[in-house]
Amino acid sequence: MSIDTAPTRSTSRPASRPSAEDSPSHTRARRSRRSERWVIILLLAPTVLGMGIFTLLPIVGSLALAFFEWDLITAPEFAGLDNFIALGADATVRTAFLNTIVFVVVAVVLQLALAVFLAVMVQSRMPVWLRLFFRSTFFFPLVLSAASVSIFMRYMFNEQFGVVNWLLGTVGIAQVPWLTTSTGAAAVVIFVFVWQNFGFSFLILLGGIAAVPQELYEAAEIDGARGWKAFKNVTLPLISPSLLVASVTAMITALQVFDQPYVLTRGGPGDSTRSAVMVVFEAAFQRLEFGLASAAGLVLMALIMLITWIQFRLSRRFVFYQ
């Protein structure tokens, strides 16, 4: 057996000659890459740390706490699955989660329909200043505090003294018990939520509509598609990615609804406007059942993840990417 000791091009280089990798330019590039890596780490560090401390740790803590009984004062006691069993057995909890799902369906559909309608209207021909005015106006409720808006709306929808019933009265409509009947209270909570949140969906969809090439409308027009037909066959497919983003964010926000029902109705009358997050809040901060609250929070988180996953799965069929 002979061993080929001849130098090969790839492995053997004269020691005295610097390789291309050892050349000053390559060393600089390597240093630069290392330096860039540090820059990336440095820039990401605050976010990663923040997410770790303020998001990940609480999630892990909440996950653990869901299996304990803890009242803030005495030491936590391991409870196994008791908190989850208690959640399932509690009629109020079941009602609250059901309310939340119904609320999400109604509120998100209304919010997206309103946002699409207004975005199309605003994107149609109108003076630039008017468009700017509508953009700002529709987005404005979103920057207000939900609690402040709800307090204000509570006065507006007061049965005896509210301005809404006063206005209805001027056209001969009898006083409506907005906040003291199940249907009225649910309607007001949905209205206030949609009014305050549609601005975000509106902005996303406005961007989507603005990005639709004008030529497509012109081509559609030549083919006889105008108005609703053009919207259905051109606008809607092309804004479907924006619609997906808007629906996912709207759905997640709606599943976490708290401020509006808490301030407007405290979840009442009865449990008719009690939401899932209210269950979490009441268990933790009214009854000091932090284990149960964590369990409810985890169930809600699982529900949000499930619905978001379903949305993304469905998006494969309905979302059109150019």
Next chain:
Amino acid sequence: MPHPSTTRSITRRTLLGTGGLAAAGATVAAWPRLTGSDIPGRGEDVLRVAIQGTTQDAAARQDLADAFMAENPDIPVQFEAIQSADWGGFFTKILTMVASGTAPDVVYLATEGAQLFAERLAEPLDEWITSEAPQMVDYFQDVHPALVEAFMYQGSLYALPLDFNAANMYLNRNALQQAGLDFPAPDWGVDEFEEMLRTMQAQSAANFVPYYWTNRLFGGIVPWLYANDTSILTEERFDGGDWLWDTFYTPEKTSSRRGGYRWTGSNVSSDRVHQTFERLRGWVADDLSVRPEEGGGNALVGLFGSSRIGATPAGGYWAQGLHEAGMSPDAFDVQYFPQWRTQRHQFGTAGYSILRSSTRKEQAWRWLSFTARKEAMETAFPTPSTTPTRRSMVDDAFYSETGPHNWKVFYDTLDQFPTSGPIPAPPQQAEVENALARNVASGMGGGPAQLDAALERLDRELTAAMEKAA
């Protein structure tokens, strides 16, 4: 050719260095905030006193703290104002402070949280009161024993009540006049009250509401239940308390006093409870009364002040509120709550309590005994924004500017109706209030069948709540 200075770019190293320095500087500057050491009283050797309210409320009590510190220069006092929508929210925040190891030394405690705190957090005052009995005689002789018993739990006292409010009935004199009605007599009954509402309704404008009430433990349905000689919870008394009654009160005044209220279970299945709910539901159905909203009452002063409400239950705290809303003393007045089977009233009281976790208990007691003195209470309550628990402070001069003319009912409620009782607030108060509020709202919004369903559910929920360990 461009000027050299305009073409000079900032190197990445400079940018990172500046950024790092800025981040370090910001961290150093924000360190007190990040560690929470800038929270008033935190880490300082001061007596921390938590009150429900805003920083303005804390500032308003500074005179009291200054007077105390002038007398006790070795005990600096720091108020911590805790904002919350109601007492329940306040107690939860205190509990959160306890859990985080930053509990105050003293808490201004109300009836709503008295038993919860007594059960878990508060220090009994018995030994201090007993050892300083001669100095405490003046206080107890001036304070009605019903108020003191409201802060007793299992025979021990957990706070010295400083202010209270009984649910009396405020009446709008303009509404009465418009309806051609006289101001009712002290022994008026529930039928007379209902008749008054019907007359007001018949004579008033469309947006007028004869009776306004809020859906909560104080001033909601509970005073009507008390007047009908019943309650949502079965009420008993703890044994004990003789150490206090025998020392400070004469036997005839305290023969019925024991060691505090003991609520043992749901009483909602009682016929009287059903009767009371049904009567109020009837008023709602007949538009004599509003459907009560949960946690409502924010607009109440303004609505009453503008004569859009005929009657509403409230305590002495309303005198100042109506005055500030611009209501003349001649435009309203107050009467005892109407009689049903009894004329038992509901009241709530408040006072300072020492936390068990405090390391300054002796200093805290000095604060408690100081604030119970008459001159200290006069500093603390310069206006009738509440009713002081010292009878000697509740006089004509106190209400001269605000009214009402019939202010005597505020304190006389306790003398005339000594069976008057505190808000039913067991250690499970939060669950009790929650269950009551939502089922009242549900029961008042429909017909008799809906009310029956709401009461059945209230009974179940209260039973479950009371079976839970506190």
